Amino acid sequence: MLSYNFIYFDHNDYLLVELFNSILSRKKDQARIRSLLSPYLKPHGIKELAAPYGIRIAYAVFNLLGSLESDEVNERLHALSALKNEVMATSKTTLRNNRARVLIQIAKEIIRSGNDEQKQLRLAHDFRSVSFGKSSFIREQLKKYHLLEMPEEWNQLTFDDRVHDANSKGRKSASHLVMDAWIKGIRRLRVVYYDFLSPEVAIELYSAAQILDIKVEFGIELRAVVRNRYVKFVWTPKNIIDQKDIAEFFENAKVQEIMQFGKTSQKIHAEYIRRVTAKFNSVHRQSIEREVGVKIPEIDYTEFQNSLKSIAPTLTHLGKYVHEISLPHFKQRVKELAAVYLVASVEEKSRIDKQVDSINLLDPDTITVRYLSPQANSELPNPNRPPASKEAPAPLVFSPSRLTGKLLSASPSSRITLILENMELEDALELVYECKGRITHFELINLKNITEEHFPNRVPFNRLQQALNTGNSIGLKKIVRSCVDKLKRGKEPEQNEQLAKLIHIQQHIEELKNSYKHRKIRTRIGSGSTGGSLRAIGMGFAVADTLPPRARKEIKENPDRKCLPVSANLSLVIKYMSQRNIPLISSNFLSHVKDAFLLREILQRKEKKWEISNYQIEHGQCGNISPLGGLSQNTGNGLSLIRQKPDTVNKTEPQYINSTLKNLFKIIIGFIPAFLTFYLTKDWWVLAWLGGLIWFSITGFRNIIQSILGGGGLKRSPYLVWSDFINWNRIADSLLFTGFSVPLLDWLCKSVVLDRMFDINVTTDPTMLYTIMAITNGIYITGHNIMRELPKEAAFGNFFRSIISIPIAIVFSYTISAILYICGVPEIDMLIQQWAAVISKLASDFAAGFLEGMADRKENIIARSWDYEEKIRQVLNFFSEMEVRFPNKDLLSLLESPAEFIKLCRSRGINDDSILMANALDLLYLRMYQPRAKEALQQAIRGMSKDEKEIFRSSQQILNEKKSVSHIIVDGLIGNNFSKPLSFYLRRHEGYLLELDRIIAPAKAS
Known part of the structure; x- marks a missing residue:
């Protein structure tokens, strides 16, 4: 149980951590939560009644991080799809894509934070703050996690031509790898495998990439023999887009032959790994014991293989496994040394320090290089050299010409990359000639195998490319x-x-x-990332010119970001696309817009796309390509003789103070200048004592009215109470700044400047008085809006509303004067002069309540439009799938009789009826629970074709089957706590269907 601190962190932070921990400890009913990952349940749909977004994100990330089982592929893909939908739905304001990236990264950090309560609470607070926080906070978090800001248009050139997942020598599943690539902002990825690839792995890779809109390729590294040494090629089939293409590729007999050769190579390599394991047990374990005093248990090769499941073993896998087995013994040894260290002499302490340093160095990379590599086991046959025997298996002795010929014969459109590692220019020249144009790419850079001093050695290869490409x-x-x-x-x-x-x-x-007359040799640039090395740069590269200015500045000024002497020659393509249904503008007029630049900029949607023509090596200077990853600052095992103190909240970290206390503090700070201004400058006790409260009440009431108007007004959903629309953080910020506007407007502007200096007051020139006060207030509001990082449109819109408030203030002033005159109140001008600032404030907030409420309304409609666009697309796509499954049925007529449709599905043993119910329940919840859903639904229906309207309406009729729909809810569609969703469905579905008929009927007629 977490210890509660009312000063730091919010109640929801503690709740979120408990939810995350319940996932990690598997105390939560996994089957109940797993149902929430269904691709047919969307984030703003009915599953909101089952679990908060935090736990849904946590469970999705947990499934991606912790699973490598081949039979869990579908669950990982469902988790990835749900995760993408959740974070994009949560990111509703500015920096939407960047906000979503940070949310996933923080969720990963919470899961990895173990039992560190304070760290978990910090992360939970950051997680919630990111969801609705300011742009500056998002950028702070990006920097904290070494992520570069990406353009929200998501058109950046970011890539990595060589990474590895768990099916080669990495540690991540394909889904996990693709998720991490998206977090980094990568848009193009090539995953390289050794010798062999199964279709199941390829399907997971492409499916995950499709979910996150990443262009992905797989490459298979194969070897050929040239003069008693291996040269390496990466074979990348082209034009593979979906599962159908993958199936066709792997069903090709020639591809199957190559895969069989690959399996043979993997078996030979696995035998080498087995022999290295035996050598480690017999020799290297004793070396480690002599060096650091730690006795490591023998490595059971069978258990090692079982830990990899069906993955072919590599030295990298073995190094990680040895480290995993050894780490508890390393920790125990350091604990023993720590006890001795306290009473040891100076010389003994020095010896112990060196021993602990040696233990810390034994991370997976060091173990692999020092004890498992061919150089450390020279008496074993070197797998990196061709066998001397003429009876060696065919795949181990293919010539480059024969190998590349086989690859192109199996897939004629393939790309073949020559790996330049350990190669001289004359070697590459010979291979290019021998392969007769079959080599399509040079792997110019692989950061795993190249250091800074080697970059100049790549210049001759680049020149060879240019000479061939230009003829x-x-x-x-x-x-x-x-x-x-x-x-x-x-x-x-x-x-x-x-x-x-x-x-x-x-x-x-x-x-x-x-x-190369009709083709070119292109360039590959890869990190070689496995996701597990502490001494290698992480995956991903970016062309700096395609990033936002802040990201370019970060690359330039951050010394931790490696400089690469490689440049991409760029071109920018701008496409203008006509927008349909622009009010008051005819399509005839739009067809001529392309000829007028200014009109085109205003009326057409613009899309920018960057393209790379070629790469070139720069001589001794940085190019425009930068790695997205950096070197880890925490190499080694992180063991220490000194026991670390429990982490506590630093008293100088105000961002973690309880939000309620923080908001209260803001209100008090704002109230002080407001109260003092009225108290010290007014004679009438009402204004002196209550002026500040009246001023604050106007602002608070305006914010509440604005939020309600934005969320649905008086006709909002009966399931949404007024407090559901209120953002108390925004109100607290507004009250803080409005407090400082009192001395500015009432004392300085109205009394000192206008009245005393220029004799402008209610009696002499009320129009000028209210005009200058409104403009002053507008400048102040715009300034603090920009400082609060509100959207610039909102900031400058607030200046505009101050201008609008001028006639309103004048009307208010004359109306109040008239009422006071009728009531016989004396000295009306003097009284109105005292209240002039309050009247100006009331007029300004009256205008703001309407204008900003309409802006909030627009924002909510946009958010609902995103929801409906995704959901309706899902409904229509599913209908298309059903048309294929029921070719002889009139589906529209069948869906009008949902009982018959359910009977048909169950007779065929398919779950189409359940999917249709899930979609319909989601849409029902969306309409009833989400603000401004009705307007968004009406807009969506107006944009449909006649057939789409019929399909959409018919698909919702399944809600009339109360017994079947109730049964699927009770069975756990949205969790075990089904009473509230069931009650909601039974009470609201009939009204929803009637409303749908009313909306669709006039839309069809028009």
């Missing part, structure tokens, strides 16, 4: 001649064979050039 015979001739001259100076016997080949190429330059 530059002179350039090619110079490159070949330099390679020939270099080999002539060499003394290695094997160079003679290569020299002969290069001389042959020199004599056939035209043939080399013509092999």
Whole structure:
């Protein structure tokens, strides 16, 4: 149980942490929550009655982080889809995509924070603050988690041409990897596998990428033999988009043959891993014990294989497994040393410090390099060298020409990437010629295998690319001649064979050039990220020119971001697309807009797209490509002799103070100048004592009216009470700043400047008085709106409403004067002069309540339009799927008789009826519970075709089947707590269907 502190953190922070922890400890009914991941239940739909958004996000992230089982693929994909929908629905204001990225990242951090209560509470508070926080707070969180801000248009050029998931040598499932890529802002990804790939893994990869709108490819790394050494290629099939394409690809007999070769290679490599494991048990364990005094248990190879499930083992996997087995023993040893350290001598402490440092160095990367690599086991056959035996399996002795020929024969549109690791220019030149144009890409950079001092070595390869791509015979001739001259100076016997080949190429330059007459050699740039290395840069690259200014500044000024001497040559394509249904503007007029630049900018939707023509290596300077990841600051095992003190809230962290206390403090701070101004400057006791309260009441009441008007007004849903629309943080901010407007308007502007200096008052010139006060108030409001990071449209709109308030203030002033005159009150002008600032304030807030309420209304309608657009698309797509399943049925007629439809589905053993019910319940809840849903629904229906209206209406008729719908709710569609959803459905579905008929009937007629 969490210990409650009423000063720091909110009640909802504690609740959110408890919900997260219940997920982690699996105390929650997993089956109940799992139903909430159904792709047919949307975030603002009926599942809101079952669980708050925080727990839904937590469960989705938990499923993605913790599952590698192949039979859990569908659950991971459902979790990813639900997660994307949840965070995008939660991110309703500015920086929508960036806000969603931060939400997922914080959810991951909460799950990983273990039992650290204070850290969890901080993260929970940040999580809730991000949902509705200011843009500056979102940017702080992006920086905190080393994420670059991405453009909200989501048109940035971000990519990684080489990453690995758990099915090669990474630690993440394909879904988890794609999710992390989206968090980083990556839009194009290539995942590389070794030797073999199963169709199930490819399906998960492409399905996950489709959910997050990432362009993804898979590559299979294969090896060929050249003069007793391996050269590596990555085979990337093209034009694979969906599951159908994947199935066709893997059903190809030639592809199956290549996959069979890959399986053979994997078996040979697995045998090497087994022998390395035996060597580790017999030799290297003792070395570790001698070095750091820790006895590691023997590694059971069978258990290691079982831990990988069906994944082919690699040295990287083995290194992580050894570390996982060893870490508890490392911790125990450090604990023992810590006890000795307290009473040890200076010399003994120095020895213990060194021993702990050595233990800390033994992370997975160090264990792999120091004890498991071929260099550390030289007596075993090196898997990175071709076998000497002529009876070696075929895939281990393919020549480059034969291998690339097989790959293109299996998939003619494939791309084949040559990996330049450990390769000289003459090697690449020879392979390019031998493969006759089949090499389509150079892997110019793989950050896993290249360091800064190696970048200049890539320049010659870049020149070779440029010469081939431009058909530059002179350039090619110079490159070949330099390679020939270099080999002539060499003394290695094997160079003679290569020299002969290069001389042959020199004599056939035209043939080399013509092999790329109709194609180009493109560039691949990859991180080689596995998601588990502490000593390697994380995945992703960005072309800086395509990022927002703040992100470009971060790249330039942050020393932790690695500089790459590579530039992309860019072009910007701008597309203008006509918008339909613009009020008062004819389609005839819109067809001529393209000829008028200014009108085109205003009336057409603009889409910007960046394109890369080529890459080039810069000489000794930074290019415009920057890694999205950085080096971890926490390498090693993180063990210490000094026990860390429990984390506590720093008293200088006001962002974690309880929100209610913070809001109360803001109100008090704002009330003080308001009260003092009236108290010190007014003679009449009503204004002196109650002026500040009256001023605050006007502002508070205006905010409440504005929120109610924005949420639905007097005709709002009966399920939404007025307090559901109130944002108390916004009201507290508004009261804070309105308090400081009292001395500005009432004392400085009205009394000191206008009355005393210029003799402008209610008696001499009331119009000028209210005009200047309104303009002053407008400037002040606009200034603090910008400081509060409200949208600029709202900030400058508030200045506009101050102008509108001028005639309103004058009308109020004369009306009050008339009433006072009728009542026989003496000295009316003097009385009105005292109240002039209050009257101006009342007029301003009267205008603001209406204008800002309409702005909130528009924002809510936009949010509901997003909801309806997604939900209606889902309904129509599902109807199309049913049309395929029931080719001989008139589905529209069938759906008008839902009992018959349910009977048909159950007779065929399919769950289409349940899906239809889930969709209909979601739409019912959306209409009844979400603000401004009625207007958004009417707009959505007006935008439908006649057939779409019929489909939509018919799909909702299933709600008339009370028994079946009640049964699916009771069975746990939206959790075990079904009483409230069931009652809601039974009471409201009939009225909803009647309303739908009323909306659709005139829409159909029009």
